[in-house]
Amino acid sequence: MKTAFTLIEILIVVILLGILAAVVVPQFVDSADSVNLGKAQTDISTLNSVVEHYRVKAGVYPSGTVYATAADVLSAANYIKETPTAPSGYTYTYDGAGSFDFTAPE
Numbered sequence: 685m686k687t688a689f690t691l692i693e694i695l696i697v698v699i700l701l702g703i704l705a706a707v708v709v710p711q712f713v714d715s716a717d718s719v720n721l722g723k724a725q726t727d728i729s730t731l732n733s734v735v736e737h738y739r740v741k742a743g744v745y746p747s748g749t750v751y752a753t754a755a756d757v758l759s760a761a762n763y764i765k766e767t768p769t770a771p772s773g774y775t776y777t778y779d780g781a782g783s784f785d786f787t788a789p790e
Contacts, residue, residue, distance in 0.1 A: 720771035724786045727768040728776065731755065731784040734763045739782055749780035 738758060739745050746757040755767040755778070770776045773789030 720774065721788065723771050724774050724776075724788070727770070728784050728786050731758070731764075731768065731776075732782075734758055735782050735784065738763050745780070745782040746778075747780075749778060751776045751778045751784070754778040754780075754784075 735745060735754070735758065738761065742761075746754040748754050748757070752767065755764070755776075758764050759767050768776070770786065775787050777785050777787065779785070
């Protein structure tokens with residue numbers, strides 16, 4: 685006598701795998717979003733500390749109101765090794781008065 689899986693057994697396994705995937709996949713997507721948010725928060729906190737250190741030493745904040753310009757000034761003055769890059773979908777901004785910030789994707 686041959687033993688094999690019935691159609692009902694195979695359908696039950698496929699349905700259970702679908703339910704499991706529906707539960708697990710969104711958790712991975714959410715964790716990637718939280719990692720990107722954490723990186724952005726850490727980068728901005730570091731840049732705000734560095735720009736304040738720059739102001740104490742130089743007496744003025746870095747010039748310009750463009751993030752890349754201000755971050756490049758800090759990098760050129762050896763306050764940071766390299767300009768932090770924003771995670772995908774995020775943008776970093778600088779207000780020209782010593783404050784960096786970021787905008788998150790919607």
